[in-house]
Amino acid sequence: MTELETARSSSAVEALGWTGMLAVTAAFGLNAAHVLGDGWFYQTLNAVGALALFVVCVRKRDWPTMTLELIWFAVSAWRLSQAS
Numbered sequence: 001m002t003e004l005e006t007a008r009s010s011s012a013v014e015a016l017g018w019t020g021m022l023a024v025t026a027a028f029g030l031n032a033a034h035v036l037g038d039g040w041f042y043q044t045l046n047a048v049g050a051l052a053l054f055v056v057c058v059r060k061r062d063w064p065t066m067t068l069e070l071i072w073f074a075v076s077a078w079r080l081s082q083a084s
Contacts, residue, residue: 038079057069
């Protein structure tokens with residue numbers, strides 16, 4: 001991989017991490033402010049955010065946080081399956 005490809009890949013991973021963080025934080029904040037209930041949109045934001053952060057954690061080999069994000073994703077996916 002060239003230096004430019006490495007830089008682009010690193011930037012994409014950082015963007016994915018920021019996107020995941022924004023999704024999880026938005027879900028939490030909107031739920032805490034009673035703007036968003038515990039429905040499918042909330043769980044989808046959590047699941048997408050957790051999955052994005054999981055990918056970043058795997059890439060950076062941050063195993064404890066990766067495990068947390070995997071659990072966070074699993075709980076959100078479980079709740080989404082219950083809503084159907």
